[in-house]
Amino acid sequence: MTRSTYPPTDGAPTAPPAGTPSPASRSSIRQLAAASVGNAAEWYDWYVYSFLAVYFADRVFPKGSGNSLVPLLSTFAVFAVGFFMRPVGGLLMGSIADRRGRRAALTVTILLMGGGSLLVALTPTYASVGVLAPVVLVVARLIQGLSVGGEFAASTTFLVESAGPGRRGLFSSFQYVSTTVGQLLASGIAALLARLLTEGQMGDWGWRVPFLIGALLSLVGFWIRQGAQETREATRDTDPERPALFEALRRHPRESLLICGITAGGTLAYYTWTTYLPTYAQVNAGFDKGDALIASTLSLAFFAALQPLGGLLSDRVGRRPLLIGFALGFAILAVPLLHAITSAFLSLLLVQCAGMVLLTGYTSIAAAVNAEVFPARVRAAGIGFPYSLTVALFGGTAPYLGTWFKQSGHPGAFPWYVAGLCLVSACVYAILPETAKRPLDR
The missing domain is CATH 1.20.1250.20 (MFS general substrate transporter like domains)
Structure with missing residues (x-):
């Protein structure tokens, strides 16, 4: 009599084959x-x-x-x-x-x-x-x-x-x-x-x-x-508790200001290092345009690889150490790093990669930090407006201010501007409560 190849029918759960991702993992x-x-x-x-x-x-x-x-x-x-x-x-x-x-x-x-x-x-x-x-x-x-x-x-x-x-x-x-x-x-x-x-x-x-x-x-x-899968279900149009358009700003002004303070130094450093630095090197150090783009591409690939490492580290040691390390690192090193750029290819690549390491302390956990500030009811709108406004004011203007400082005869002022704004964000991070181990409001 041959052994049946059919699975048992007694209702007992069967383990998935070895190496098969669990439903939670697939999700x-x-x-x-x-x-x-x-x-x-x-x-x-x-x-x-x-x-x-x-x-x-x-x-x-x-x-x-x-x-x-x-x-x-x-x-x-x-x-x-x-x-x-x-x-x-x-x-x-x-x-x-x-x-x-x-x-x-x-x-x-x-x-x-x-x-x-x-x-x-x-x-x-x-x-x-x-x-x-x-x-x-x-x-x-x-x-x-x-x-x-x-x-x-x-x-x-x-x-x-x-x-x-x-x-x-x-x-x-x-x-x-x-x-x-x-x-x-x-x-x-x-x-x-x-x-x-x-x-x-x-x-x-x-x-x-x-x-x-x-x-x-x-x-x-x-x-x-x-x-x-949806992470938060929709509220009905007739629900009296449905969040209003400006509710996050009206009921959570402190949290809205916190988002601005958290973002200011980070967005300036991000746009300076990922977008403006090749132009900065060309304008201030006579760097070759083609070489600047190559250095930028290599450093961006390095930056992407760093992000999960920063996120994992923050889950272990908390958000504040990474944020403070990023902000103080730029406050101290932004000026010498930007002044270290010469016309040599290696100088720009090293400066960009060094900045990317510091920047990871902010970028890898910015989403988590922002989300942990607001309750779930108004989380998306609460993050969206102050974050985007701060990016527009400080991140989007970084290339223009850097060029303006150069044209006005004060090219050395831009690195100090980056350092100063990162120092302001460092003060915000110092008073920010640690939220890594807290359960997220649902």
């Missing part, structure tokens, strides 16, 4: 993928604009057009639109996340970003439609600014609320892992097209291709997010 991976893949697609769409602007600027904002609206709209689009809309997006998308659920807000943000990217790809030239061309581009960037402002609020709350006990720091770190991946993907695709196509082809149609890719990536992110 965690799905949640991380939903937040991270979508976030990478969001930031790819956001960054690819800056990498390709040089190719389409003359097509949309022609020089000497004779129409005074064109340079005005150009200035507005380049300097104001994106960062102006980010606080608005943080408030509106955060409110959707608090009222309708985190997954609903993540769905809206990625569809907005994909739609904005598609609109950029389809933007007509000034030669074909006149002033309508820059108007279309400005509208597209308004949509993308709204989206990226809401993405941090929604994905931050979603990531941290998806984490198991003792894992909030680790999950938090994937916010900047995915952001950096999106940035690297944008620069890589832009560089590849620039190498494969001629200057004329890039100007005629090549610059549109990465935006079409971005729209497709957004659809992939949307599909993945549809399979995610």
Whole structure:
């Protein structure tokens, strides 16, 4: 008589085969993928604009057009639109996340970003439609600014609320892992097209291709997010306890100010080291532009790899030691590090990597720290508006202030500005309660 190959039918649970991920593990991976893949697609769409602007600027904002609206709209689009809309997006998308659920807000943000990217790809030239061309581009960037402002609020709350006990720091770190991946993907695709196509082809149609890719990536992110589990259910429209739009600001002013203080030094250091440093090296040390981009790419890859390590460490030793280490490190070392940059390739690479190590003390746990400040009821909106406003005021202005200090004859003042603002944030971190071991409000 042969032994049956069928499983026992006595109702006893059977263990999964060795090496098979548990349901809880699969759920965690799905949640991380939903937040991270979508976030990478969001930031790819956001960054690819800056990498390709040089190719389409003359097509949309022609020089000497004779129409005074064109340079005005150009200035507005380049300097104001994106960062102006980010606080608005943080408030509106955060409110959707608090009222309708985190997954609903993540769905809206990625569809907005994909739609904005598609609109950029389809933007007509000034030669074909006149002033309508820059108007279309400005509208597209308004949509993308709204989206990226809401993405941090929604994905931050979603990531941290998806984490198991003792894992909030680790999950938090994937916010900047995915952001950096999106940035690297944008620069890589832009560089590849620039190498494969001629200057004329890039100007005629090549610059549109990465935006079409971005729209497709957004659809992939949307599909993945549809399979995610909701971390906070929606409240009914008739619920008298439904959070109001400005409730977080009205009822939690101290927490809102804390978010500003937590973010100020971190966002300035982040944009200085990840975005402005290649330009700073070119302007102040005569660094080669191509070498600066290579050094920046290498340091960004190093930065992405550091994030989970910082998140894991914070789950063990707490958030405050990492935050204080980051802030005091920049307060003490920002000036000597920036002054150490010379025209030698290794000098910039080492300075960037050293800054990335310090910066990880903030970026790897920013999502967790922000989420742990607010109660679940208003967590997304509570984070979204003050965070995005602070980023707009201090992060978005970093390249412009650095250039302004140089043009005004005081290039050495910018490193002191970075150090001073990080010192201000260090004072905030010193009074911040430790929240790593506290249960998260649900």
